[in-house]
Amino acid sequence: MxxxxxxxxxxxxxxxxxxxxxxxxxxxxxxxxxxxxxxxxxxxxxxxxxxxxxxxxxxxxxxxxxxxxxxxxxxxxxxxxxxxxxxxxxxxxxxxxxxxxxxxxxxxxxxxxxxxxxxxxxxxxxxxxxxxxxxxxxxxxTPSFLIALLLTVAHSWRQERLTQNALEVSQLGKDLYDRIAILMNHFNNIGRHLGRTVTSYNDAVGSAQSRVLPSAQRLKHLGVTGGNDLPAVTPVSVVPRGLAEAEMPPPHQAATNTDGRQPRLNMNP
Incomplete structure (x- = not known):
């Protein structure tokens, strides 16, 4: 022993x-x-x-x-x-x-x-x-000296983990910002497609009201139909709402404070 x-x-x-x-x-x-x-x-x-x-x-x-x-x-x-x-x-x-x-x-x-x-x-x-x-x-x-030395090293490891976590959070923030920008573009594309669909629908309604329905009403007066009224077709007045540009700073500005320093993250080791 x-x-x-x-x-x-x-x-x-x-x-x-x-x-x-x-x-x-x-x-x-x-x-x-x-x-x-x-x-x-x-x-x-x-x-x-x-x-x-x-x-x-x-x-x-x-x-x-x-x-x-x-x-x-x-x-x-x-x-x-x-x-x-x-x-x-x-x-x-x-x-x-x-x-x-x-x-x-x-x-x-x-x-x-x-x-x-x-x-x-x-x-x-x-x-x-x-x-x-x-x-x-x-x-x-001696044991007390070595414990003090190892505690110092342990503290350095905790600081290392905090630094790595801060870098990871910073990278995640940049990635999230980029993904939000892509998502907003998708919304805008969907909105444009919906707008064109509404426009096409309203054009079809206008064509029906000005060219098709008068002839259909004439057929009704001539007794060709069973006498039931045609359902009304109304245009869509609501258009898709556009996404305004978000009040967000560019990624390189979002990662710093007003004085140019990196923000301090309050994370437990």
């Missing part, structure tokens, strides 16, 4: 930061490189397609032995071993050069130290440890 403590703690930290969906863990990936096969304990997917590598293989055995030591001399000896193990792991991790093996990786790697109190004694015994690690592009991270 001691050997996997760092891996278990690493997954728990990702869960607490709400970043599980943006993290891949050691059992999910192996990298074949010129330097051999690398298996990062966790990779964090960053907005923009970048990947941050986190390593949790640093041993905590010496520190745990120091905690369980029965004498101060024994405790100090174990803590000294612990500090040396941390420095050795920094050197080993720097030698893997993950930033050269993963094209989208930042130029540093995170070394996760799963036991929060263990870093203090190591820094006391080896004050240059943290600075030397930074110079080797290795960030030493």
């Amino acid at each position: 001691r050997g996997r403590w760092g891996e278990v703690a690493l997954r728990r930290v990702a869960e607490l930061a709400g970043m599980i969906e943006h993290c891949d863990f050691f059992e999910q990936q192996t990298l074949d490189t010129d330097a051999g096969r690398l298996r990062p304990d966790m990779t964090v997917h960053l907005p923009g397609g970048r990947t941050l590598v986190v390593d949790s293989k640093v041993s905590a055995d010496a520190y745990l032995n120091a905690v369980a030591a029965s004498t101060e001399t024994e405790r100090e000896a174990y803590l000294l071993v612990h500090a040396r193990q941390l420095r050795t792991h920094v050197q080993q991790l720097a030698g893997k050069e993950y930033w050269n093996q993963i094209e989208s990786s930042p130029d540093f790697v995170v070394m996760f130290v799963a036991i929060e109190p263990s870093i203090g004694p190591a820094m006391t015994l080896d004050p240059a440890l943290f600075q030397d690690a930074l110079e080797k592009r290795v960030i030493i991270a």
